[in-house]
């Protein structure tokens with residue numbers, strides 16, 4: 327994993343926040359609204375086994391993050407306040423999911439997502 331674009335340097339997710347920020351190895355600061363993170367939860371429980379990732383509307387769900395746990399050197403596991411925590415968000419996946427002003431235009435018309 328030498329590509330700095332998918333090297334996670336710092337995760338900022340204050341308790342109670344509704345947006346998480348991730349600083350990447352190339353200096354880019356990714357913006358991740360929690361409804362986006364939860365909606366794109368890649369776990370089988372949310373996405374089924376079809377192999378495609380699509381946005382799951384989770385309005386009404388508790389969108390507070392309980393814990394963010396690095397997994398190996400390649401992913402973050404997000405534990406939600408409502409107990410859901412089986413989603414492994416790989417760094418390339420997260421990088422692609424960025425909703426900052428710069429990345430967002432390309433992300434807006436990308437749903438449903440066809441790859442992780």
Ligand SMILES: [Zn+2]
Nearest residue numbers: 367369372413
């Ligand atoms: Zn899930």
Ligand SMILES: [Zn+2]
Nearest residue numbers: 356424426429
């Ligand atoms: Zn971005």
